[in-house]
Amino acid sequence: MSLQQKIRKWIDDKYLFVIRREEDFSVITSLSINKVKFGFILVFTLLCFFLISLIMTKTILASWFDPGYQESENMKKIFALSQTVDSLMLESAAKDKYIKNIQQIIAGEYVSDSSVVANDDSVNQNSIAFSTPRDEDLFKKGEASKKVIEEFEAMPPGEGSFERISNSSFTETYFFSPLKGVVTSSFDLTEDHYGVDLVSEENEPVKSVADGTVIIASWTLETGYVIGIQHSNELISIYKHNSVLLKSVGEPVSGGEVISVVGNTGEQTTGQHLHFELWYKGNPLNPQEFITFD
DSSP: OOOHHHHHHHHHHHEEEEEETTOOOOOOEEEEEEEHHHHHHHHHHHHHHHHHHHHHTTTTHHHHHTHOOOHHHHHHHHHHHHHHHHHHHHHHHHHHHHHHHHHHHHHHHOOOGGGOOOTTSSSSSSSSOOOOOOOOGOOOOOOHHHHHHHHHSSSSSSSHHHHHHHHSTTOOOOOOOOOOOOEEEOOOOGTTBBEEEEOTTTTTTEEEEEEEEEEEEEEEEEEEEEEEOOOOOTTTEEEEEEEEEEOTOOOETTTTTEEEEBBSSSTTTTSSSEEEEEEEEEEEEOOTTOOOOO
């Protein structure tokens, strides 16, 4: 028998695979196969196994088999963290500017509308923070205050910005009285008195004039215990010379909610009373135009 005949015989040899029942050895199924078919089946099986393995290494098992996968994931995390850091830096800058304006308000200075909030649209302009100003800066009239007062006094009657604010800005807002008492000192820009002084009975509760968030809750040498509240429409109310503060920075308050107790703290007080101020976009308002205190 020649070599060619032996090879052909080796290829043509068939094998029968039979599946039988164990009990009676009856045939369930059978399969006739030769070496060529077996080779095709083996190659097809290996190819399927290779494709499945390749897919798994790119998806489920990527972190095990792909050396660049972990580095790629780390770069994504680093980029996300860098974006967060940038946002925090911008927000911090806006908060620092807002704190500076609040300090100017407490010090009795005017603040221009453009400096109340940051102009960068990417900064969250509703973020609020506060740090206690230095005692020696409180109620110190600066150059900005003098300049704005001079401009205001030079305006003809009826053209001042405060008149427009008083008449049109809060017509639909209801203000609670912070304290029932007697007004002993009224709002007077010429005397640098940017609020009203209210005298009442001892240990009377002081209430928030409207809904808002506490942005100031501290003690200063001149004004004693001070609490300030940020309301909607860029309105701020400030309450000075309290004996006790009942709210802390960041707490939300409702209109009419008790926030402190009237007192006689601070060097600038001459007796038990509440000094109450309203500020709108850095401009002082006359509280008696909006609130009845008696």
